[in-house]
Amino acid sequence: MEWIDKDLEPSPDDRITTTASKSRIVHAAGYSPSGSEYGCHRTPAEEVREGGAFGDAPLGDFTGSDGLLKMLAMILNRKLPVEELVILIKRIHVTGFEKVSRTRRRE
Structure with a gap:
């Protein structure tokens, strides 16, 4: 991923946040079909x-329960936009989400 x-920026409630964005799941270089x-x-x-x-x-x-907890902590720590993390959580942790999501995009 x-x-x-x-750059890191302080939020109004003094938590350290980041302007990270554009998260995505990618293949590792050695496994990429792109060449x-x-x-x-x-x-x-x-x-x-x-x-x-x-x-x-x-x-x-x-992945797994530890990975889910890590992703939930990223939401609490505002590491990435909530909307992006929720979609990633669904993609990684909800069985069949990818298939249903692709089917809905075609409709």
Whole structure:
């Protein structure tokens, strides 16, 4: 999974938040069907264009009950926008979510 991490900013309630966004699930470079040296990850040129640094972690870090707790903590710590994290939680933890989501997009 990867995201774009911009500068840390204090929130009104003094929690440290980040302007991270654009999270997505990607293949690791060695497993990517794209054949690119970066796999499905964004390239350095995209990083410069987006004005931030890329953050990433193995998808396995977000699976199972420990992974779910980590993602819920990301919501509480405002690591990523809530809407993005909720979709990622559904994609990773709800059996069949991807299939139903693809079917609804076609309708």
